[in-house]
Amino acid sequence: MTPENNDPPLSEPPLLDFGSDALFLDFDGTLVELCDRPDAVEVSDRLIDMLHALSDRLGGRLALVSGRAIEVLDGFGMGRLAAAGSHGSEWRLAGGSRKFLPRPEGLDIARKHFTLFADTAAGLLFEDKPLGAALHYRLAPEQRDAAHTLAEDLAQAHRLHLQRGHDMVELRVPGVDKGTAIGELMKLAPFNGHRPVFLGDDVTDEDGFRAVETAGGTGILVGSERATQASHVLGGVAAVNEWLARSLQAGASEGAEHSNGGMP
Numbered sequence: 589m590t591p592e593n594n595d596p597p598l599s600e601p602p603l604l605d606f607g608s609d610a611l612f613l614d615f616d617g618t619l620v621e622l623c624d625r626p627d628a629v630e631v632s633d634r635l636i637d638m639l640h641a642l643s644d645r646l647g648g649r650l651a652l653v654s655g656r657a658i659e660v661l662d663g664f665g666m667g668r669l670a671a672a673g674s675h676g677s678e679w680r681l682a683g684g685s686r687k688f689l690p691r692p693e694g695l696d697i698a699r700k701h702f703t704l705f706a707d708t709a710a711g712l713l714f715e716d717k718p719l720g721a722a723l724h725y726r727l728a729p730e731q732r733d734a735a736h737t738l739a740e741d742l743a744q745a746h747r748l749h750l751q752r753g754h755d756m757v758e759l760r761v762p763g764v765d766k767g768t769a770i771g772e773l774m775k776l777a778p779f780n781g782h783r784p785v786f787l788g789d790d791v792t793d794e795d796g797f798r799a800v801e802t803a804g805g806t807g808i809l810v811g812s813e814r815a816t817q818a819s820h821v822l823g824g825v826a827a828v829n830e831w832l833a834r835s836l837q838a839g840a841s842e843g844a845e846h847s848n849g850g851m852p
């Protein structure tokens with residue numbers, strides 16, 4: 589939906605339904621603010637505590653769905669949560685072991701080219717991932733076109749998937765995305781049989797929105813409204829944190845009412 593085609597503006601989503609929903613959360617730009625350097629992102633104890641409380645309340649039906657590697661997400665203190673990392677190339681249930689697709693050989697060649705290119709201008713950052721290779725140009729916006737041309741050439745030569753994100757371009761395992769990642773987790777307990785809700789901010793999250801909306805769930809765009817497959821919107825990271833906290837609060841008082849109601 590876009591303001592140009594006269595669709596009504598997206599509305600704020602209803603609070604989570606802890607009885608029926610399965611919650612899928614993008615990380616950067618959704619739960620935490622974007623940073624100039626991906627390793628400089630700030631994750632508060634309050635956020636980590638809230639995610640664990642939500643996961644408990646949902647019976648484990650909460651998963652992070654990120655372009656980051658699962659091991660990087662774990663480094664932020666989220667190792668007990670279910671997760672799909674590297675844009676769907678790896679996944680894990682809460683408390684389970686990590687499953688992942690094989691690393692294509694072309695990624696090693698892409699790593700070499702990206703590293704050499706990143707050395708040619710100040711502000712370019714190469715990010716090595718177990719199942720991907722990314723170039724960040726947030727601090728060198730004049731390098732955008734050159735970065736994209738290099739990535740396009742490498743993607744074609746080595747049959748890698750080209751992913752464009754916020755001020756970055758990434759090469760990764762082909763054939764998977766955030767939508768397939770959510771689909772795979774939805775086949776497994778405790779997610780199966782529930783209604784998927786996915787929050788994300790980036791163009792890479794559109795695959796996830798499409799997957800959950802097709803499955804009868806809800807896609808929630810984070811940030812300013814734009815052309816999207818999502819049906820609801822939250823204005824930014826602060827609004828997401830507030831919506832999650834309010835859901836948790838409402839769910840807790842509902843749970844208390846039920847348990848009181850069951851008292852003789």
Ligand SMILES: [Mg+2]
Pocket residue numbers: 614615616617618788789790
């Ligand atoms: Mg994001």
